[in-house]
Amino acid sequence: MEKNNTEEATAETHASAPILIARDVDVFYGKKQAIKNVSLDIPENQITALIGPSGCGKSTFLRCFNRMNDSIDSCQVSGNIQFAGQDIYGPKVDVVALRSRIGMVFQKANPFPKSIFDNVAYGPRIHGLSESKDHLEDIVITSLRRAGLYDEVSDRLDEPGTSLSGGQQQRLCIARAIAIDPQIILMDEPCSALDPIATAIIEDLMDSMKEKYTIVIVTHSMQQAARVSQQTAFFHLGELVESGDTESIFTKPAQKQTQNYISGRIG
């Protein structure tokens, strides 16, 4: 783990050791640069919020962590990202294994057009996580419980996942993501389509999940970032403007831009 001292962004001391370390990350879509020389540490068992105005590259950056950008032909990622000490863009890295360690929940709930049970069971099945049928059932039920959905759907696990409400679908996607027991969960605006009640349920959920998981969340809601995260990183036009303790970012931001954004003057 090589420390880069020429950092412009501040790498402050954290409560816990970083599990994800990004250094000098550049991302290009064809000729267009979406992420410009970003370095950021994600501490373990904490919630890190990525904030910034629309189009600033939050999703792009988030997707670098589980190499989801690989599936976009025009997308080029350079720089160094380490997960638990390993370069995730290294030549020997198996993307499938990486993604089984780093799960993802998307902005728009995207359950498979299959039953609720199969939605959650799919991950464990392809990764061979269950020894028996009973065990698989166990995994599915615990995951649904963790995601706070089980009580609502316990009697209709055969029904298609697409028949649930928007908030339920998003929780189903979270259950699906935790069913493969990842270390990190990346969440891209998980609550953007939800009402305050569903949002509250999911925020509670995240709060309880951070015991076991490291969470990186992209959000447009300052309140949400303030409520759930311990760390916050502010992006603007593809650059990381400022990062650090949520508390200090919201109370005494070092940069004028950050100040303007969180007080609602840009964005």
Added chain:
Amino acid sequence: MPDYLLTTSPQMAKRHARHLRFQWYGRVAIAVSISFMLLMFTAIFVRGAGAFEKTMIAVDIEFAEAVIDPRGTRVEMDLKQGNYKPLILSGLQEVVPSATERKERNRLYKLVSGGAAFDLGERVAAKPDMIGTTQRVWIAASSEVDLYIKGKVDPESDEAVRRLNDQDIAWVTTLQQEGRVKRKFNRVFFTSGDSRAPEMAGILSAALGSFFSLLVCFLIAFPLGILTAVYLEEYAKKNLLTNLIEVNINNLAAVPSIVFGLLGLAVFLNFFNLPRSTPLVGGMVLALMTLPTIIIASRSILRSIPQSTRDAAMGLGASKTQTTFHHVVPLAMPGMLTGTILGMARALGETAPLLMIGMVAFIVDIPKGITDVATSLPVQIFLWADSPEKGFVELTSAAIMVLLVFLILMNLFAVYLRRRLESRR
């Protein structure tokens, strides 16, 4: 509340009018196309309905051993090929005793189908204990008598131009008066192959030929087409090569079908030496022809599957192949099947490519597999439409009806499959 909100302004009136106008355009368009279709169907039906019935004549036949099996061997082949003509003739003469001269007897015999004697042979071979008895047997009338009975010959017209002369018609009338003429369901049409005699010609051989060809076509074109589409859409990088392939596929879809026939002739027949005139080669040629259609249809279906589905699977650590085959392809399958079946429906109607590989031919035998010689439904229609005998006119229309039924069945099957696959979600 200001009242202009609730009353119709001139602009609103215009909008309403446009709305109404478009509705009517649509309705008129539908009405026009439906009436064309009805017109076509009734024309075919009116012309072809007669083919489902045929005229039979009852003849008392003395199954004399001396004529059928003079040596008394009862060998099946001999019984089949026995000389039944005199038996039929004497049976007819019992009803029309006046016909004694050679020429008259010849004309009298022409009232029954040329195939009647062979038909009797088959019956006797199947039941040899008929020999020695006299039985009333219903045998097929000739096509000319059949047309007369169906009212398609005008007995008032000039005798010289009719194929049945006054004498023939008088004989038929005598037979009718004795209750020896009836029309019955034309089973032969559904159970036999082509024939030069309209009353003995059937569609089965062609229908099976079409079936086998389409089977081969499906088994080749469906997997090839879908794998190609999936590869190009899900795996291949966009570069010069894939662009080139794409352009070529689009061009192939527009190539006239006869070109595929020429290709089949050159490659399958001349190079690989596959058997000529068989559904195997026919199906392969049709597969080449439908492949581009299937690929193009499948690709556009695949493109319409939302990226979020792929993201969901890949976010869970599914590999590219797992994502594609667990999620994307099943979602696209109903659409790809529909595309395939539409492509095959087009293939079902093709004759041009089959001409080149020898499937446009006179074939009597019923094909039993993909390597037996066969024709296909449109080819049979084409051949019958081109035959001089009048009896083939109604057969042609009847064959078109069979082709339409085939098409409808295929489309229903497509709908069924789609429903089934969609209900699985």
Added chain:
Amino acid sequence: MFKKILLCSVAAFGLSACGNGGGSASDTSEGTAETTPFTTGRDQIKIVGSSTVYPFATTVAENFGRSTSFKTPIVEATGSGGGLKLFCSGLGDNFPDITNASRRIKASEVKRCAENGITDIVEVKIGYDGIVVANSTKSDRMELTLRELYLALAKDVPDGNGGLKPNDYIYWSDINPTFKSTKIEIMGPPPTSGTRDAFVELAMEGGCQTFDWIKALKETDSDTYKAICHAFREDDSFIEAGENDNLIVRKLNANPNALGIFGFGFLDQNGDSVQGSVIDGTPPTFENISDGTYPVSRSLYFYVKKDLVGTVPGITEYLTEFTSVRASGQDGYLSEKGLIPMNVDEHAQWQSQVLALETLSLN
């Protein structure tokens, strides 16, 4: 579900691969064609060729199939030229055994055959076919000379001063003042058809040669001669009606003023609705075509590979059936189908010559 379909497909590939396997088996036998000239794997006669002969060949084939233990031969209508091309491509399972032709085989075709190892060909003449110029029975029967027919159809016609002018005859009365003044409208076969070839050769050239100066050209400048005699007019007085003779018959019914050019068989079957024009004083009847007085008639043939006799089962029997009196003789069943049989002596001569398998020598 998908797995199942995929499985089926895989099975299908196996199947087509089996097909390929079969193919390559005959491939190898093809490869040894040098030593053994042909294979004997086939138990069914394959016939190709002229669509004019097709109705007769199929009728014989069907009767042959029904009355013997051999399989019914396959008959393809490929046209005379196409048939001979296939026929002469080689000996073997995938080449036809017999080809029908509405004209005689050409020396060039015999040569091509010989190059591919087919040296012994048995020629079979089966009878005659008349080409009729007919109209609907709703109108009067026409009486035409070949010259008038030529003038009505040609692209350019003699201008009376030893030169040519574009055909400007619009009404029949323009050609012959005794005709009615109805518009000239003639429907005929396209250039790909054998009927068209024969019509050009017999009727057009026949009419053309009534002009002495054109006839003289035949010897001196045969290209110009052909250009003058073979070209059909391209205005709406001549309509190419496609290969389907039935269609022409139907169109004649719809348009009583039109004339149609097609084979005698169709006239024979549709005598109640169309009538053949009298040409050069001779109506197209059975007898007149048979004895050669009707000017637009031709001989029909088929050709057999002698080497296959005894190899492909049934060839001798098929020849016997075709040349029998009951098939192609005076009152044979082919005459029912519109074939115009040879007279008794000619028929007998061809029959004995064919059954003795005398081979063709063109000279």
